[in-house]
Amino acid sequence: MNEIIIRDIRSVDHKLVRMIEKLERRNLGREASINQWLIPVIIRYGKFIVAQKDGDDPDIVGVCELIRSYKSETCAFVHSFYIDKAYRRKGIGKKLLEEVISNLKKDGFKEIELTVDPRNKAANHLYKKFGFERIDFRKNEYGRGINRDLMKLEL
Ligand SMILES: CC(C)(COP(=O)(O)OP(=O)(O)OC[C@H]1O[C@@H](n2cnc3c(N)ncnc32)[C@H](O)[C@@H]1OP(=O)(O)O)[C@@H](O)C(=O)NCCC(=O)NCCS
Known part of the structure; x- marks a missing residue:
């Protein structure tokens, strides 16, 4: 397997949005999935951190969607966190969560x-x-x- 890298998605790319929609449905089911109307909102106004296979074509295997709390500006809320079915139990969940936590610490959050x-x-x-x-x-x-x-989690 290619190396797994963790990165923030910072711009809305429609191919990527479609890929995430599919991942959402496969891993969370139709009811809990977000779609083309919400994925761009979280990318632009929240934080969208993914685990992907290193290589030219982005092949996303894990997703973490974050929003900032309106009640407490030091609190981040994880809206969704999942690893694609085919890639579970390989330590990718741990790797993604570790990055999410250090990313939020750097951004000044105090609670998740x-x-x-x-x-x-x-x-x-x-x-x-x-x-x-x-x-x-x-x-x-x-x-x-x-x-x-x-x-x-208190940071
Ligand atoms: C929860 C989830 C993200 C874990 O991702 P993962 O990449 O498989 O996790 P890792 O391989 O990094 O394993 C993390 C730890 O959980 C344990 N673990 C993973 N799957 C497990 C299972 N099915 N049952 C019990 N323990 C499990 C691992 O053994 C490891 O613990 P250890 O380090 O003490 O051995 C993944 O199972 C998933 O996406 N589930 C469906 C979506 C979901 O439930 N998301 C959370 C919603 S709140």
Whole structure:
């Protein structure tokens, strides 16, 4: 496998947006995916950090979408975090999260928050490994029966 590099997407490129739409659907399902109407908004006004295979053609294998909290300007919220199915359990999630954390520290953030399905073993293991702590339970957060734990990391 080519080396995996982590980078910020800083400009809206329609080929890239289409590639991310496909990745979203494959990894998060139709309901939880964002599309061509929101991907450019997060690229331009939030932060879009990806893991990609090194090479001429950008082949994205992992995505982290971030927004800044309106309630606390030192808090960043992870809207989505995933590694493409074919590339899981190879340490890419750890590599991406490590970069995301150091990137946000450099940007002056003091807290990162995210929500996770309490039954999601892989994600809970990863977040706890990096020091995230459960600070709340949000029942029906994304619809009836779709509960989430609110996790927080102090930087
Ligand atoms: C959660 C996710 C991002 C992990 O990415 P990954 O690249 O497979 O993770 P890594 O290979 O870096 O492994 C990270 C740690 O999690 C563990 N892990 C990974 N998958 C696991 C699984 N299915 N069950 C238990 N532990 C798991 C690894 O063993 C590793 O821990 P270790 O260092 O203590 O051995 C990936 O499974 C994913 O994209 N899932 C679907 C989307 C999702 O659930 N996103 C989170 C939403 S909040």
